[in-house]
Amino acid sequence: MYLFEYSASKELIVRLEHDADLVQSVTELARSKGIEAGSFTAIGALKRARLGYYDQKSHGYREMKIDTPHEMASCIGNVSLKDGKPFVHAHVVLADEMGNTKAGHLFEGVVFAAEVHLHQLEGPRLERKYDEVTGLSLWIIEEGRG
Amino acid sequence: MYLFEYSASKELIVRLEHDADLVQSVTELARSKGIEAGSFTAIGALKRARLGYYDQKSHGYREMKIDTPHEMASCIGNVSLKDGKPFVHAHVVLADEMGNTKAGHLFEGVVFAAEVHLHQLEGPRLERKYDEVTGLSLWIIEEGRG
Amino acid sequence: MYLFEYSASKELIVRLEHDADLVQSVTELARSKGIEAGSFTAIGALKRARLGYYDQKSHGYREMKIDTPHEMASCIGNVSLKDGKPFVHAHVVLADEMGNTKAGHLFEGVVFAAEVHLHQLEGPRLERKYDEVTGLSLWIIEEGRG
Numbered sequence: 001m002y003l004f005e006y007s008a009s010k011e012l013i014v015r016l017e018h019d020a021d022l023v024q025s026v027t028e029l030a031r032s033k034g035i036e037a038g039s040f041t042a043i044g045a046l047k048r049a050r051l052g053y054y055d056q057k058s059h060g061y062r063e064m065k066i067d068t069p070h071e072m073a074s075c076i077g078n079v080s081l082k083d084g085k086p087f088v089h090a091h092v093v094l095a096d097e098m099g100n101t102k103a104g105h106l107f108e109g110v111v112f113a114a115e116v117h118l119h120q121l122e123g124p125r126l127e128r129k130y131d132e133v134t135g136l137s138l139w140i141i142e143e144g145r146g
Numbered sequence: 147m148y149l150f151e152y153s154a155s156k157e158l159i160v161r162l163e164h165d166a167d168l169v170q171s172v173t174e175l176a177r178s179k180g181i182e183a184g185s186f187t188a189i190g191a192l193k194r195a196r197l198g199y200y201d202q203k204s205h206g207y208r209e210m211k212i213d214t215p216h217e218m219a220s221c222i223g224n225v226s227l228k229d230g231k232p233f234v235h236a237h238v239v240l241a242d243e244m245g246n247t248k249a250g251h252l253f254e255g256v257v258f259a260a261e262v263h264l265h266q267l268e269g270p271r272l273e274r275k276y277d278e279v280t281g282l283s284l285w286i287i288e289e290g291r292g
Numbered sequence: 293m294y295l296f297e298y299s300a301s302k303e304l305i306v307r308l309e310h311d312a313d314l315v316q317s318v319t320e321l322a323r324s325k326g327i328e329a330g331s332f333t334a335i336g337a338l339k340r341a342r343l344g345y346y347d348q349k350s351h352g353y354r355e356m357k358i359d360t361p362h363e364m365a366s367c368i369g370n371v372s373l374k375d376g377k378p379f380v381h382a383h384v385v386l387a388d389e390m391g392n393t394k395a396g397h398l399f400e401g402v403v404f405a406a407e408v409h410l411h412q413l414e415g416p417r418l419e420r421k422y423d424e425v426t427g428l429s430l431w432i433i434e435e436g437r438g
Contacts, residue, residue: 001307001312001317001321002306002307003305003321005303006302006303006304006305008300008303039305039333051387053387053388053389053390054337054404055361056339056361064391066391074365074366074385076333076366076367077335078305078335078407078409089335089407093365093385101385101392102391102393103363103365103386103391103393104365104387104391105363119303119409121303121305123303126305131405133310134310134404138407139305139307
């Protein structure tokens, strides 16, 4: 288990711009505010989205286009560093007009309306590095820091 | 992007009453405690619910009645002001006895059992006003405040 | 309504071990760190899982085995005391390679990769006791404490 201890810092409540991409918007917010570690939740509605499913054997993402409007029933994500810059990782559950769902990794989500609560964390450096076992960029304890 | 900065305040852990409505219960809690800004998550089970899907073209909600017991696999929501009073906005993902899901905006959820973590926020006034583009009540930066 | 007021304490960001069980890992973390009240969110991917649906009439869990890899699109949970020891209650939404979902109570989730944000809470004792009405172990206000 890789454990990082933080104290709470600012709490940001954000209404994203209509037609903006959720992932890019939260990334830009984190970069402009110097947020290097954090977690967030969001609800709202998306005009369209690109979801991902990670193939645990082939180590590649399968992409799914969602081309119709959906409720964003859930969005949970975090902010950490990748290549030294704030990076957003988010998963969503979307719901159509019958309440039926599609879910997965969020590559892109074009905002109809979105309300985000981003919880900034103060503490150790939270950096992603390539992980051989999964093929993903995961948090590591850096040598000489920890 | 409409950005509001808060500092953390009290954290409330709540077990809702059996047979109470989730949305109304959290609303009453916020009003009785004077919570004007906050966010929450919840898990549990509902006896029945009314979900909503917002039609992004006609600007109206389509309502769906869920008349059977479901796990509340996820509930994410927030508290802000509407018409000057604490108002709750929540989305849920429900699961039936096969693990199949229905999700969307939560109009009403009759509690079998529900565990809520409500994160109170201290800071600027967070008020909803009618938004022309979406037809929804969204957060605005009030002139002379911000 | 059963209401418990806390102040924020440490915020833990955790990358769980590949092949570990999510529920057991968070339980061990809480026990080793002396966390007796808290809430968490998580995202990632699971190799397999056991989900539960609670039958609100017969008061028993129906178990569902998910034997294939899934994205963990959402995980919301809490930590409280049961039989005097830190106990984890978590619900998940899982998504397959088509974005289709299965969701419910999480009995066991074998981690492919998982990123957890655990919010430790400081305040009153949060203890579960058997509840006659639901057949579940729910939070109670203990006599002489409250």
